[in-house]
Amino acid sequence: MNIFADFRDRITKAIDSLDLQPVSGGPLDYSRLTVEPPRDAAHGDIATNAAMVLSKAVGENPRALAGRIAERLATEPEVAAVDVAGPGFINLTLAHGFWQARLREMLAAGRDYGRSTIGTGRKVNVEYVSANPTGPMHVGHCRGAVVGDTLANLMGFAGFEVTKEYYINDAGAQIDVLARSVLLRYREALGEKIGEIPAGLYPGDYLQPVGKALAEEYGQSLLGMAEDKALGLVKDRTIDAMMDMIRDDLAALNVRHDVFFSERSLHADGARGIRTAIADLTMKGHVYKGKLPPPKGQKPEDWEDREQTLFRSTEVGDDIDRPLVKSDGAFTYFAADVAYMKDKYARGFEELIFVLGADHGGYVKRLEALARAISDGGISLTVLLCQLVKLYRDGEPVRMSKRSGEFVTLREVVDEVGRDAIRFMMLYRKSDAPLDFDFAKVTEQTKDNPVFYVQYASARSHSVFRQAAEQIGAGGLDPASLSQASERLTDDAEIALVKKVAEYPRMIEGAALAHEPHRIAFYLYDLASQFHALWNRGTDNEDLRFIKVNDPVLTQARLGLVQVVSDVLTSGLGLLGADAPEEMR
Template sequence: MNIFADFNERIIKAVEALDLKDKDGGSADLSRITVEPPRDATHGDLATNAAMVLAKPTGQNPRALAEKIAEALRADADIAAVEVAGPGFVNLRLNDRYWQAHLAALIASGADYGRSSLGKGKKVNVEYVSANPTGPMHVGHCRGAVVGDALANLLSFAGFDVTKEYYINDAGAQIDVLARSAMLRYREALGDDIGDIPAGLYPGDYLVPVGQALAAEFGRGLLQMPDDEALELVKDRTIDAMMAMIREDLALLNVHHEVFFSERTLHANDAQAIRAAITDLTLKGHIYKGTLPPPKGDKPDDWEDREQTLFRSTAVGDDMDRPLVKSDGQFTYFAADVAYLEDKFARGFDETIFILGADHGGYVKRMEALAKAVAGDRLKMTVLLCQLVRLYRNGEPVRMSKRSGEFITLREVVEEVGRDPIRFMMLFRKNDAPLDFDFAKVTEQSKDNPVFYVQYASARCHSVFRQAREQLGEAAFDRQSLSKEASRLTDEGEIALIRKLAEYPRLIESAAVAHEPHRLAFYLYDLASSFHGLWNRGTDNPDLRFVKVTDRQSTYARLGLVQAVADVLTSGLALIGAEAPAEMR
């Protein structure tokens, strides 16, 4: 039901009938023909670049070719008018019958309207959040969580086979620090005086329950074990507790991952997975022994020029080669990344998408290079960076947390403003642009608050049906009855709203391909604005009201339009991860 794809096919058939030849006598390449909404809505409903992209290869004047294409399209019964504009654009205006028929099909489709087979079942891994399990989720994780989750929902709706994944960074020095911090809270739970938390350990009170649980399980037994043995036990228990807390925090935001991948599994059995991955890259000619230049700028006093095992990443697009094994035989952090990507490739993904914070900008090239080395062209790699979120309350910056004393937790934000405002507003800017989040504005009930404005449109749709049931004395309205009366919708505002609804399938596909879920939030706001506008016209003009007791057929027609708006709002908000309320209080 993508009208743009529909008319793209019609235009290609019209062009094929012209039997155009390129300068070498071969058939013209029609793959670059597109159909889009015109930039100015007054120019029509659809616009095509067909003449613009075919003129030069076929040796024709673009405007003259546009006239030929326009003449061929005028024979289409669904097209009311065709105009040639500018240097050769062809603008189409569709007749009301086409829009009415589209609305009837939309009503019949219901929740499936906009669903696409574009992805053809290709396997896509979307990895997002992946915060170190060293404490509660903070607001800095929030944007990546929403962007990743909404993108995964969008790709699934567009026909991709999507896996939502969380990479648990449960190896390395920060986990050792976490275990020592929990050990201190364990001693505290036993009644020992631990004094101030030493510098370098995690001071948050969120480790107090972990210490208490350790005391309940082991008594003073951990203190009687060798340190390394005790710390391994504490490490296991603490990571489990932190991940349980992280899952709870994410659930508050309606974020649920299907796979939680532990970095420690890569280091298990003498780092067998890492060694195998490095061996694979070695056999492919990407590994060598060598030295790296010192960091840019002044050479550090302690710089030592030692031979290391290096990944020749400059040969596959990186700006410098990357160490995998240090001179002392220890694996670098990046070595685990090699094994992790090898694992994803072995699981059969066609594409892997990483959602990372803005501070990971330097990470992009090495990961793209790694994907080329591991899989060549068989694995598409995409890295999306999320810029910072700045918190405000009535225009004043918010910096301090009531609970941690160091950062604002995700839980605090959800508890104060609710899940839906967060999810919607985190998408109301493109991910690579900074975002200002004001607690007061996102809970304000006005048009200036986008999430309220969109959800209010949903509530209004339901209120129309409540009014109709009451005034017409009917318990329910079936979709087939509503769709039958679509031909009665002829008002300019009604047709304009159908046109806006018809953009949804194209929006789904384009946003999925571009990996830009923010487009969905923008579209829903525009759709809500169109619907509210039509509502307001009915307030001023009784003939345009959705429910007219004296004209049941027109009422059914307009209820069909309202049903379609409700369906698209519900669908779009679900992809964002928010509710489409039936009423608002």
């Protein structure tokens, strides 16, 4: 149960009962009304800006309006006090017993606590990673992979119907270069001395097994084939091998897609998919023959002035119109984007999310424009840009990989620090902020290492139950039994922890709607901090320990609190794609 959404409903009903009349004559606009925990716990349990965001519309002083709203809210049976603060904030203090009742609900929900229906089954496609299949995943792909995968998990938990998708860029010049690189490794596998890899080809030794496999399968027969036939065969084999490698790399990071969509499929059958998509845009009036102005910064005399087939994207929000067909009749790369977007729309998606690197910022407006044109505004499209990750070891920059020849591979990072550290830390900054990743810092067993601190809280919660089973026996430790004792939970710090757990559903819904999965990591760290602080109080004062052998009912109440903390830690870490350990080794 999202108590903040519940109280938002109560507050709007209280305001409706005042029969306020907006100056404009229209209905009241509640879109800016917030209901949230107050910044200072001393101010109560729930705060709202209702009076301040509505006062101008109804022509009333905000503090006076707040007083009227407060009078109505004071009649709510679970509200103990209502205060008006500052220019018109309304703070609610909830009645004794409210939080104990919420604890019982949390225990009943178990690890489904926080699960929401706010997505109402809306079909969402989250496309992320989508790296060229030209080699192993590198650390540059890592952040987008984690952000996209966690966002998809989060939205699924919030009630959206989510498809995780990977777009395979298996058409274009880079695939030709890849095939030529593998042919060189094929000749090497046959015993030829190839020397230094020529500039322009992929140098990584990850291509050696592909060349060896081709040599074992075909012997020297590829050498006698026509080049186009040999390259076509090598492309197929190499793309399959690279995608197998990529899937393995992603699996090591606990990333698994539902759909792998091949760009080459859009070019099949005479590029039927692309032609159909352009024809549909043409029928809607979005395609025309014309000329584009020279790009900014380019001298007019260097610009090739020619008529092209263009997408009228400026009429749907883009900066410039986009070419669809080159002067030689070949389709542009963007033409494939048109067909791909049309395919997603045809599959019934209502919301499209693209997780891209920061260097793809120029794609945002054209994708938004394309979605509007193809769906007539029916699709919601969001592009999340992930800033670069810089690798360090004890403050020193990490050099490139020997295996790749160019970059640090994702697998090397996973092997060194583990997937949980990577997944958590990739979300410990908002995706549009640069991120420094230090191998030494993320493996420290200290409070300064967030992933350790959160997982240690999970392990501690399980250790409490092992100790309880040893000291008082395993009977009565199930959630149903624990919930019966919740009224005994009265310590301020214990109630504060219940309140923190109660924020979880609100955080889930807000993060899902805002497409901000990093909020999960921040929340889990705060929850872990409060739990560790409560544990430490018991270390200093025996009366505050979770287990009191001479008071089994109070022990059950406190164990109920430990159980809901454990459930939320497990739930949140699961959404991040990380483990919630029962013990730390």
